[in-house]
Amino acid sequence: MNRIICGVDVSKDWLDAHIWPGGAAARFANDAAGIAALWLFCRSHDAALAVMEASGGYERLGFMLLWTHGMPCGVVNAKSVRRFAEAMGYLEKTDRIDAAVIAHYGAVKNTVPTPPPSAAQQRLAALVGRLCQIVGDATINKQRRSAARDAEVCASIEAMLAFLKREQRRLEGEIASMIDDDPLWARLEQVSNKAIAKLAGLAPFANDSGKRTGNRHVRGGRAGPRGILFIVAAIVAKFDPNLKAFAQRLQQAGKPKMLIRIALARKLLVILNAKARDARNEFASAT
Template sequence: MNSIICGVDVSKDWLDAQVRPAGVFERFGNDADGIGALAALCRAHGVALVVMEASGGYERSAFLLLWELGVACALANALSVRRFAEAMGFLEKTDRIDAGIIAHYAAVKAIAPTPPPQAAQLRLSSLVARLSQVTADLTVQKQRRHAARDAETRDSLDEVIALLVRQSRRLEGEIASLIDDDPLWGRLDAAFRSVKGVASRTVARLMAELPEIGQVSNKAIAKLSGLAPIANDSGKRNGHRPVRGGRSGPRSILFLVAHIAARYDPHLSSFQQRLQSAGKPKMVIRIALARKLLVILNAKARDARMEFVNAT
């Protein structure tokens, strides 16, 4: 367990930091100068770990720059921190209180540093996120085009759609080049696409949003994706085991792809038929198929990583 921890409450403009157990509190700007000053505070107080919540991307600059300045950092789940605060009797919520709670939570949880991703991983994540945005915008514009009744509106929408299509193709090309240029990613790409129904966009989403694939157990990867049943038993009662939490991005793409892959892959197809014959609800079948596909992909990624290590 880290003896001295700095909890940081992150907002768009500010970094509110509290050092535990000293109780020192300071506010810094969420910019390069402020992050540098935060690093100096941590060095002055012998901080072993800085912990901050994932805050919709506002924490990214501080997280990466602190690592560059030699200060170890970790990210905490915001919902877990909030529930911890309530369990400890803190119903109030201010930036100062939140910073202290984050530090306390990290100490109790014995949170370990979270190494920053490599530059290529960051770029892949950014490209995939932007492609998802462009795809969503394209869907909206096409729906508006379909509903438009006058020629002037349709012409305007056609211009926007053409621009989005060009951006989509450019992003797809950059993502494909990035994956092809990395020997390990190239192997993972080939391994994933050996499953019929798994296309390039699925591969990119998994690599960007689930980089742990092939490096953790099947149970762990299912939990990361929110596809693991959560125990709900008490005494003699065996309750319904729901799936919840996890990363929504990989889960949503796995739901879609598993349904397609089940048409072609004999293992997935027979698995689906067994569940249907057993009278399982549609949603249960959908979740089970997605988890089954994820386990298959995790095994293929594990083999691909092993082959890469042996080859190098």
């Protein structure tokens, strides 16, 4: 018997739900009370899984609270769902139709639950997000400094930049410490280096046709982990001599900054994967 899927289209204020198969549909507020009502809706239709797209963070509350209520929830890639909709002939687009498409996609692709992050992983994500904001604010203030002419304004900008630099270093230290203590890394060895690079969106894909050999580009993968790896790799490259030398070699070869970021993130991922594999083997031998 096929699983019953509840597709959920997420917006800032609303959650549109659709049951597949069956076709029952409803709209709920994107708040705690609305999510509780969505859970009851899923339960009343015997849904085995709620499926929603990653929606820039608007899906987080619903995702976490549905799991808290005991409703397994899976998050899928919005671009994949849109391509599925086009392939299946869904020409119109409304919130209600999108919920039906997500439910249909979840059933066809046999979507599995996405495990909720631990409290430590949520904190790590929050710290990385804040670090990105700090780096962005520093870039903006550097641009303002280059255009400033008044001495008092320049001094104010310099003070702000000094504060942002201190915050950046503090957050980098917190992130590095959390990564050292997070058991999540111990599960990395479950897949090969090539597979995990694809999962993170750090693997270049072939672009060949006939006699033409196109440039390889990375695409797909999990944007969240990839963003964290970019940040963490940049931090590690400041202190790890091997990664630092690797980055310098790429710079001296004239490689673009984005290529260097991707290469550092992938190299770090491979290193972590190897360390996790060795640690598991050592543990298995000791027991």
